[in-house]
Amino acid sequence: MEDRLLVFRCKCGNKKALRRIYEKYRDYLLILAVALSHDESFAEDAVQDTFVSFTEKLEKFELTGSLKAYLATCVANRIRDRFRNRQNKTVSLEQDCPAAFDLNEPGRAIICNEQLQQLSSALAELPYEQREVIALHIHGRMRFGVIAKSLGIPASTAKGRYRYGINKLRSILNHEVEK
Amino acid sequence: MSAAEKIKKLFVKSNVTVSPKVDDRIMGTILRAFEKSKNKESAFVPNIGRIIMKSSFTKLAAAAVIIIAVVLGITIFEKTTKPVWAIEQTIEAFEKVNSVYVEEIFREKGTLLNAKMWARRGSHGKFFFGDFRQESGNNGYTIVVNESENRTYNYDPSAKTVHVYKGLNVTIGNFLDVDYFLQLQQEMENVELEYGKDKITGKEVVILKYKVPIPSKYDKSVAKSQVITFDLETKLPIRWTSWDNSDFKGEPFSEWTLIEYNPELPEDTFKFEIPDGVTMIEK
Numbered sequence: 376m377e378d379r380l381l382v383f384r385c386k387c388g389n390k391k392a393l394r395r396i397y398e399k400y401r402d403y404l405l406i407l408a409v410a411l412s413h414d415e416s417f418a419e420d421a422v423q424d425t426f427v428s429f430t431e432k433l434e435k436f437e438l439t440g441s442l443k444a445y446l447a448t449c450v451a452n453r454i455r456d457r458f459r460n461r462q463n464k465t466v467s468l469e470q471d472c473p474a475a476f477d478l479n480e481p482g483r484a485i486i487c488n489e490q491l492q493q494l495s496s497a498l499a500e501l502p503y504e505q506r507e508v509i510a511l512h513i514h515g516r517m518r519f520g521v522i523a524k525s526l527g528i529p530a531s532t533a534k535g536r537y538r539y540g541i542n543k544l545r546s547i548l549n550h551e552v553e554k
Numbered sequence: 555m556s557a558a559e560k561i562k563k564l565f566v567k568s569n570v571t572v573s574p575k576v577d578d579r580i581m582g583t584i585l586r587a588f589e590k591s592k593n594k595e596s597a598f599v600p601n602i603g604r605i606i607m608k609s610s611f612t613k614l615a616a617a618a619v620i621i622i623a624v625v626l627g628i629t630i631f632e633k634t635t636k637p638v639w640a641i642e643q644t645i646e647a648f649e650k651v652n653s654v655y656v657e658e659i660f661r662e663k664g665t666l667l668n669a670k671m672w673a674r675r676g677s678h679g680k681f682f683f684g685d686f687r688q689e690s691g692n693n694g695y696t697i698v699v700n701e702s703e704n705r706t707y708n709y710d711p712s713a714k715t716v717h718v719y720k721g722l723n724v725t726i727g728n729f730l731d732v733d734y735f736l737q738l739q740q741e742m743e744n745v746e747l748e749y750g751k752d753k754i755t756g757k758e759v760v761i762l763k764y765k766v767p768i769p770s771k772y773d774k775s776v777a778k779s780q781v782i783t784f785d786l787e788t789k790l791p792i793r794w795t796s797w798d799n800s801d802f803k804g805e806p807f808s809e810w811t812l813i814e815y816n817p818e819l820p821e822d823t824f825k826f827e828i829p830d831g832v833t834m835i836e837k
Contacts, residue, residue: 379736383642385588393588397581405570423580427587434591485576491568494561513558514565545557 378442385433397426400443403514404450406491410510411454413499415485421457425449440521447515448525451507458503497547505540508533639747639760641739643789645732651790653819654681654730657812661805667692672823673726676701681730683722685824697724698826707826716828719837729794741767749786754793758786765800777808790815 381399384392404425408418425446429436438445487495498506507526511517519537523530555563656671668691676684686699694711699722706723709716728734738745746763762782777796785792794810797803828834 380645380732383645383736383739387642387646388592390585390588393584394581397584401572401577401580402570405572406565406568409570410565410568419576419580423583426580426584430584430587431591433588485573486571488567488569488571490564491570494564494568497561497564509561510565513562541557541561544561548557548560 379438382433382436382438382442385430386436393430396442400446403443404446405485407447407510407514408450408454409485409487409491410495410498410514411451411503411506412457413495415487417454417457419485421450421453424453444515444517444521447511447517451511452525455503455507497544500547501540501543505536505543508536509540509544512537639749639784639786639789641735641742644784644791645735645739647789648730648732648735651675651730651815653816654726655812655814655817655819656726656810658808658810660808665692671726672817672819673730674819674824676722680732681726683725686722686724686726687824688724698824699724700824700826705826709826709829709832711829714832715835716826716832717835717837729791738762738764752783752785752792757792759792760784760786763802788815 378396381392381396385396401422404422405418408421409415412418412421428449429446498509501509508519508522511522511525512519515522517525519533520530523533526533653672653674656673658669658671660667660669670689670691672687673681674685675681678684683699683701685701686697688697690696694709696707696709696711698707698709699705700707701722704721706719706721707716708719741764744765748761748763750759750761751757752759760783762784764780764782766778766780777798778800779797779802781793781795781802782791783793784790790813791810792813794808794813795806796808798807
């Protein structure tokens with residue numbers, strides 16, 4: 376209910392309410408974005424773009440479900456679009472491969488802890504479609520039906536992507552433990 | 555541990571640290587977009603003007619339209635000067651309310667009773683389970699809820715007893731809560747609105763008839779239908795009538811006949827003074 380009130384206040388022009396929404400969901404969305412993109416500057420852009428877009432649409436925005444899920448879906452959509460754009464460009468494999476980014480690099484503006492780095496590295500081994508469903512289902516706590524609707528795919532496809540992704544992660548994670 | 559559980563655990567333990575510089579940059583961009591979207595509407599106005607004024611014919615036509623609009627506007631304005639009400643205005647006004655005084659008439663087992671109530675927002679920012687005092691005009695039965703003491707006192711003058719409960723056990727009700735108005739906001743398509751003059755106070759009011767949806771997590775009382783009278787000037791409710799049926803039928807079981815907002819409350823309003831000769835019973 377707090378979110379409805381915050382959205383209402385934002386619509387009335389209250390900057391504090393907008394700041395509160397940002398502060399409330401910033402970390403949650405950044406974790407999702409880093410996990411999906413394996414690139415913190417990419418993640419930062421996606422979160423920023425999501426909030427800017429949300430702000431621009433505020434006048435006509437109607438909160439029908441969860442604001443958290445709405446923002447999470449927006450972040451996932453933005454990252455997907457960025458990945459598609461990257462794939463369409465002819466760039467070298469080193470530049471294009473998300474796994475090539477070093478989240479541990481010193482001097483970065485967003486510092487990810489060890490677990491997030493491990494998570495992000497593991498998910499980077501999966502096709503984007505699978506990691507998206509896994510992240511939204513586990514981190515976003517969204518049901519497959521809701522994920523499917525937001526992605527415009529059948530629920531069975533969302534479930535299938537999740538199952539394939541988890542199976543693949545099993546071997547990736549086991550392999551890491553063995554190492 | 556399954557792969558899904560491992561991933562879940564990693565997500566739970568994941569953490570990011572954002573530098574203040576990045577935070578400021580992102581927030582700055584968001585606020586600029588916010589300002590821009592607010593000014594968007596006014597930015598269109600000069601463009602429309604320029605388009606209209608390009609030819610002399612449109613200049614004349616525009617002038618004629620403006621004159622007609624002004625004449626019509628004045629005529630209509632004279633007939634409709636009553637302020638319009640929206641639930642959002644009540645929500646906004648209610649946020650500035652920190653204390654209330656309410657006079658209530660209610661029916662209990664067929665008997666008509668009356669009570670006076672005082673309430674103050676609690677430390678959690680809500681009236682729900684904050685400081686509260688209720689005095690019955692019929693039998694002197696008094697309830698005092700003191701948040702700082704975390705105690706509820708029930709004084710029964712006929713039995714000469716005071717039952718003292720640990721915790722805040724009685725509340726003014728959940729009507730006085732932003733959540734309640736937000737619930738109403740969701741139900742606005744299903745309510746009846748009637749504008750008019752209040753017979754008792756003479757104020758311009760809007761009367762809202764509302765069938766409480768069942769089940770409602772916002773209203774656990776027996777109220778099934780309600781009529782709320784809003785003052786069009788302050789946007790706040792001045793009367794509240796509740797029925798235990800969903801058709802506004804028969805005698806209402808509760809009527810808040812007077813609601814005063816932000817009254818000055820003496821410090822001892824929510825302090826329970828132990829009357830002489832009573833038996834204190836700790837519960």
